[in-house]
Amino acid sequence: MTDLPTTDALTAQDTADGIQQQVVGAVIRDGATALLLQRPVDDFRGGTWELPSGKVDPGEDLDEALRREVAEETGLSVASVSAYLGAFEYTSGSGKHTRQHTWAVSVEPGEIQLTEHDEYAWALPGEKPVSDEVLKLLARGDARDG
Template sequence: MDQPALLEELSVEAERDGVQQFVVGAVVQHDGKVLLLRRPEADFMGGIFELPSGKAEAGEALDSALIREVEEETGLDVAAIRDYLGSFDYTSGSGKKSRQFNFAVDVTAAEPIKLQEHDAYIWSALADEPPVTDAVKGIIGKYRELQVE
């Protein structure tokens, strides 16, 4: 993957599409399972499980935001960004057109998980139907396909 060129292309395309907020998401896999985090009930979309994800800061590159967000939300260190898994659009809690760019990442160690913004986590088996939104199911499905190839 030509990461710098791809990241630039994704950013330019999103800006052209009128996306106001860039979000990054990570598929963190360990022993055939994917890490999912649960949003606190009082949050926007409270109670759902999601990938470790978060907003890119103004001017922040997508890869830098991805590494920062995984560390902030889980305490895990990203060792490598492997594959781009696609994106999905949604309207944020503040009404902004948002696009979440999703990547498969390797971490240096899968434990310990240190939650900062979520109230629970699970390691969901890749073979299972994960308790996530359809958009996230699509991203995990793309990850599964890449593991078979």
């Protein structure tokens, strides 16, 4: 098992760095493919493909938020968290300095149920247009699997 940074340490670093909003993301694999979700066209970064991810609620632990967001966005339950893949920063639609922390996770068997996205796809890297940050996270996940 890969050493995972504590969520307290990540949150403390975010606070020290002036991060205004934390986001959690998950790389969920099915063999060589990863689950990607397409944002609604009329939403922030509309139409883009992304990992299951979402905002951390005030006072919420990062692990708790990760499990909640995966369930809310996909209908799937996180079975285990296997690796911390890293973080990237961006300015949110509301102008907040945001940092997304992403982990490799496995999920319990189940049917995907979308509530916040238009489509989903199990895709190989490069099959769907994703941000450079997501491509890097997927590559880190591949390196850990290999």
